[in-house]
Structure formats: C-alpha cells, structure tokens
Amino acid sequence: MSSLHQKVLEAKEERSLFQSELRNKHGLPVISLTLNLPGGFEGYEGWEAVFKKSRDIISKTFSQGIVEHHHRLGKWGPEGFWVVNLPAETVKKQTIEIEENHFFGRIFDLDVLNEAGTILSRRDFSMEGRQCVVCEKPALSCYRGQSHELWEVKEKVEEIICKGLSRDV
Template identity: 35%
Template structure:
C-alpha cells in the first residue's frame, strides 16, 4: 500500500498510533519476555512520511541491525509498520535492557542523522530505559545545543524551520 505523503496527520490519528505502538510493545514483551526496541523518526508537524523520511528510517533500521550484531545481541523477532503517522520498527531482543539502550545511544549520537532517531528500549515490565540511568545526559535540540525537551516545551523553534533542518540533514547524510 502506498502512503499518502501529503496527508496531514491529526491529533486523534497520532493518539491512535501511540495506543497501537503500546499494544504492539506489550504483545512482543508478553510473547518473548525480553526487552523491546521501538524505533521511529522524530518528525514535528503534520507530515510524517515521505521519500526522505523513508530513506532515513531504512538507514536507522540498518544501523540497529549493525549495532546489535556488533554487540552480539540476538533478536527474537522484528516487525516494521508504515502508516501516515510514521514508520515504526519493533524488535524483541534477548539482552539486558540497559545494554540495549547504551547500544541504541551509539546510533543516536554517532552522526547528525541520529538526532532525528527516536529509539526507545522497553523493559519487560513495559517501562522505558532512560539515558540518564547510565550517565548520559538528555538529548540535545536539533536546532541548538539546549536540551531538546526545553526547546520543545518553550516552542523555541518553528515547526517549519525544524522540518527544513531535518530534510537538510537527511540530504547531507546521503550525499556523495
């Protein structure tokens, strides 16, 4: 099924997508009894899918595969979904949740495109592993060096400027 790249996602659609993700995560934890990775792109605004975003998502999935292999972490299963609300990757991983999160932070921190990756790791009780649990500070804003949650709360940057920067980062990441 081809996604409508022009579709403007509504708040109810985003809430429904979040509920679906939580259900998928719970199902994977219940079936495999291991931590779960949930990867998406952090894209502000009403447009969550498109060629650039799909390319970045593919790169993110490949990066997760590579880093899990590097750290000898075995996947029980992986699943991908694509909706107008965005691209989602899930993996149940037979490893310690904090070790998985540390590995995922390597991806988020190694290059600029990692700044748009949102890689959550959930323990078997469903709680998320926080970067702060192992001494990593909060993520930095895409536009400046402040903590991302501060800029988000204060709406420091416009949605259009952030989306423009995201497209620039993706293009630069795949140039050459």
C-alpha cells in the same frame, strides 16, 4: 482536541499495544524505532531511505541477539520493533550510542523497553536528555517552550536528510 493531536495519540497507543504484545510473547527487551520528522513523515523526501538506514544499523548492531523483528507504517509514520535477547541496559546504552554518533541519529527515536515493560531513559544512566536539532539546548525545553517555529525544525531535519543521503551514510 485537534485531529492531528488525536492521530498522534492513536499512533502512540497502537505502538504501545504492539510493544506490549512482543514483550509479553518473549519476556525480553524490545527496541522501538520511530523517526523524528516534525509535521509528519509525508513532508520529507528521503524518509524511506532514512528509515531503511535506521533499520539496517539497528539490525547490524544487535544481530547476535535479535529474536523477532517487524517494521511497518503506523498511523503517524514508519515504525520498527526488535525483540532482543540481551540485557536491556546494554541495549539502551547501544541505542544511545547510535542516536549520538550516527549521521541520522538526531532523527532516530529509539526507545528500549525492559523485560517489565518500563521504558529506559537516559536519566537512568545519569545522562542529559537529547539536544535540540536547531539550537543544541535541551530538546525537551525547546519543545515545551515552543522555542522554534515548525518551519525552522523541519528545515534543519531536511538539511540532515539531504546531507546524509548525498553522502550515503
């Protein structure tokens, strides 16, 4: 196993443990934020501004229900966590809305864990998965099929970041 792959797995495990701690502490849904920055966050100018904007929109959207909030730099990049006193299904629908409609939404990866610790997915709402940032086909198909070179994906993500920061969205 490559050291890069190992680092990604360690980051997922670390994030999962923290999510479980928050969920067990409060017995409420948890929103987990990471940024889709292929190749690692260090390779993107502006990642800090995008992360701040993502935290701001989540905090604003769920302001009436936030019980606890954390953000940190994990092993694989920036992470945010919100414990919310709202129905998990409602929270997931709102996070999908953010991913679909915010200018940086294509870069946001918002997971919602319900009270039992199950990650809710778009399929739970009879919705299609996310679209590829490069070609608009299903992202999972492109990822599994390695349909695009890393440089293509990075170039598209950098374009989104540059346009968004220049427009101050």
